[in-house]
Amino acid sequence: MRKKAEYTRCPLCDSIEFLRTSAQDGTVKEDDKESLEVAVQCIAESFGVNPDSSEDQSAYSIAPASLLSILDVFLKTKAKSTPGSTSAPAPAPAAASSSSSGPSEADKKAAESLKAKGNSLMSQKLYDSAIEQYTEAIKLDANPVFYSNRAAAWGGLGKHEKAVEDAQKALELDPKFSKAYSRLGHAQFSMGEYEAAVQAYEDGLKIDPSNANMKTALATAKSKLAESSSNPVADREPPRGGAGAGxxxxxxxxxxxxxxxxxxxxxxxxxxxxxxxxxxxxxxxxxxxxxxxxxxxxxxxxxxxxxxxxxxxxxxxxxxxxxxxxxxxxxxxxxxx
Structure with missing residues (x-):
């Protein structure tokens, strides 16, 4: 009885229950289960308790807590109380996971505002200023719509290579964004890459088959492709004029x-x-x-x-x-x- 009184506050039954659960839930290998059962018997005999006795369970159990929950509380308390502990800044991983999951709501809202300014500047044909707004929006939120809009602004400046890059980036982010295929096709057409333009428009129409503008653009690109194939010299070199007509x-x-x-x-x-x-x-x-x-x-x-x-x-x-x-x-x- 001395041993029982001396160890009244020890979670003996919970320790034994933990070992038994580990043997049943597959935590330990099949070959080790017998050894674990022997350990359970040794602990029970050493401390003079019967884990199957309801009297001993009520006397020594810490339910509804468990050994794992006690260990977790201990580690957290230790982290808070230990100066300079490496585990103290525990929220850092949570912050990292939050940033990796995407932009914050505040960033998204600010990016949308920048996009709206860019769209307004586009309507005024202020393409350089529109590009600046879209670029700032992209820094906050890598949204395929922002890349697509910036591609249109590059096209307005005649910088079609840049437009191709942005349209392709938009499609990397969202392969089903039909508008980006339209931007890509237009830029490639403007560069004289008619075959690539045809492919871009066809890919876009697979996603948005009812898009009338893209159908018209596809027909034009196919016509230019056929013309360049049948008369490549006339397409490559414009006809030379007479004196003073250059x-x-x-x-x-x-x-x-x-x-x-x-x-x-x-x-x-x-x-x-x-x-x-x-x-x-x-x-x-x-x-x-x-x-x-x-x-x-x-x-x-x-x-x-x-x-x-x-x-x-x-x-x-x-x-x-x-x-x-x-x-x-x-x-x-x-x-x-």
Whole structure:
């Protein structure tokens, strides 16, 4: 009885129960279970307790606590009371896991505000300033929408390589973001990479098959791809103009060449002042290249400021028909233009 009185506060029954549970739940190997049972018997005999006795259990048990819960309390108390203890800053891992899980709500809110400013600047065509806002938003929250919007801003500046990078980054973050495929296709198309643009649009339409804008862009990209495949030289090198007309410099095309192309078209040639065959004109790669170059470099705007052409347009509106293209090509004012 002395031993019982001496060890009244020791959780003997709980220790024995812990060992028995370890033998039953697979904590110890099958070969070691017999040794564990022997240990249980030795502890019970040494301290004079019967773990199966309800009287001894009520006397020595610490339920509902357990050995593991007591150990946990001990370690936490020790960490708080020990100066300079390495386990004291326990919340650090929790903070790290919280940061690794993503941006905070405050960061997300601030990033959305920056994106809204960027969108407003985009509507004003202030692309540089919009890029700055999107970049700051990305620092707070690596959102695929922010990358996609910045890709559009890069495109507005004509920096299509940067637009491709941002569109691809958006797709890395969200492979099902159809808008990013549209941005990617547009940037690649603008760089003359028609095959890559076609692939981007097709991938985007797999995700958003009803997107009408992407369907139109895909058709245009396929058309340019077919055109470049059938007439690669005309696509790579714009037609060269005559003296003072510098087609290679982005100005007016050679009007003499233009007149010769239009002359006799459809049986009503430009020399006779008749209407050329517009269908044939639209199928002529050289003529289309001239028109595209004029539009891209401001040639068309300068062309319409010429008095001769203004008179020609007024004459056509008043029912005067098409002008004589040969005479137009030989007009000194047109040559000066």
């Amino acid at each position: 087609a290679g410099a982005g100005g007016m095309p050679d009007l003499s060449s233009l007149a010769s192309m239009l002359g006799g078209a459809g049986g009503a040639g430009g020399g006779g002042g008749g209407m050329p065959d517009l269908a044939s004109m639209m199928q002529n790669p050289q003529l289309m290249a001239m028109a595209q170059q004029m539009m891209a470099n401001g040639g068309l705007e300068r062309l319409m400021q010429n008095p001769t052409l203004r008179n020609m347009a007024e004459n056509m509106q008043n029912g005067g028909g098409m002008p004589d293209m040969s005479a137009l090509a030989n007009d000194p004012s047109m040559r000066d233009l």
